[in-house]
Amino acid sequence: MRMLELKTDPLAAVFDAPETWGEVTAPVVETPLTRPALEAKAVTITPPAKGGLSVPLEIDAVINRVLLAASPIRSIAQVVDIGSSAYRRLITTSGVVSGWVSETQARPETETPNFSEIAPPMGELYANPAASQAMLDDAGFNVEAWLGEEIGREFARAEGVAFVTGDGVNKPRGFLTAPTAATADLTRPFGTLQFITSGAAGNFAATNPQDRLIDMVHALASPYRQGAVWVMNSATLARIRKFKTTDGAFIWQPGLGPEQPQTLLGHRVVEVDAMPDVAADSLSIAFGNFQAGYLISQRAETTVLKDPYSNKPYVHFYATRRVGGTVLDSRAIKLMRFSV
Template structure:
């Protein structure tokens, strides 16, 4: 006799199986949700263990990896490349965020860098050609012979290069402190040291393992037409130890010793002590030569030209050059490597960690007709 179940029993059995499958699926989804919540709680817990500075912006993942992995713990697997490539392709290089900050602060501190011509080089063997004599021409009649005219001459500029360095340090305890703004501190320390050294070298550098400052270039009293290339022209002040009785006339002569093309964009450069004396100069009718800036952010002017304060310029003294006037964008060239490198040294000076930063910088007078000097002499 055939054994069969009623239709109602079969339907109930199928319904029970379907409910069991649905329950299993719901349980699996719940387990997945639990695992996700657990993972989020773990991430929050790890973040809470190292709280961020109050009000500080969250750093980029690349910068955070560089700071936590290399500067703080010295893990070489987390070196950051200045090129912006992956971490494994790095080197001992400052991250892009810090390098950009250094450049901005250098312009604010080193005035010659802000007004000179800057080129980025790939090697220390940078060269530049300067045309020292244009092609000549002449007038002839329609059928006259055309004799040969002079051709242009060139001189080579090779700015002396030197390695600029800074070596700030911090204790390991400071690096471990979560409230310590490592990026701002490192950038400020390096920028201050670089600006101090550059500001002096661009003005008075000897050219030996450092830039050749424009005050270290040869000087002469002859004009542009007969003076040797690379030699700066100077004018005397009319007094052996200072300015004569009509100093404003000497400054006017200094301005107009510069070619008119260079006067477009020219600047006075002097230190604050010399500037204090110059601000007291008056014309014959009693008006001050000094003109303060009319708007915020505009430089003060002397005879209509901006004045830049550079503390590395010499004071007023016998045979000194306390005042320079010229178009430094055309007259002085700064050549530098693009990359600022930084080496973390936790071993040499325990318990301090040194950050040895270096950068190659060079400089030299580019066009000697574009800069004029005032010399203190009778």
């Protein structure tokens, strides 16, 4: 018997089925699976023209900065908040005089205290940095917060210098710019600081230089020694830390723990970068009770004005701070003058 091969039209089933009338479907053609050929990438991020320009730069949100030490004079001085620049402080330059009498003896009039008026010179610190609006919108870190921190650090540095060497013209008057004399407290005019000589021009004495430091401590009256501190820069401190007694012991005493400060002759040392280096006739070391001896007057807060209108397309951050300072009690601070 001969077998017949039935060849049918692929569309015949579509027309023969009543339920599919009116619809035409294309036949499914199966093709064998093939593995695509490997191709080398032509776009890379290494050359800028080959695609590197399309990859955005990633900037760390933490910005490193050059560290500038702010003066710690504010932490050891007397600080008062004021409401206006017309601030005055009265201080007595002499005390009440008393006397001994018998039961029936007359009581003559005694001396009354003398007053001196202290008026700290005031000045206004300001900063006015600007940033474009696009920078504020698109930067990868908080530009406003960063500028605020930078302004605060700069204000602390600038006022710290003024507390030490300011001339009092639109700024605080530093304690190193006060009048100085070698005379003792009872004979020296009020407002004049006493200095102790180092024993050599522009240097410490060649023999027993620590003796002048001891003289400096005891030149300060005993009521002021409680809470007195040394003030000098790190270069001067490095020289003093090498001083030894006759038996070879260092006069510098390291702290026994993190809560106990290092001391010099029993008193804490405060490093202030604004203090001058040792030179001829320089006043490079101060010792005293700065809570009693130096007064800082200030407005309570720093004022910041954000100005996006004056200089488009830049946004200005105008910050101001009013600060004053002066010597309050000239008997509470002693200086070392590097001279014979």
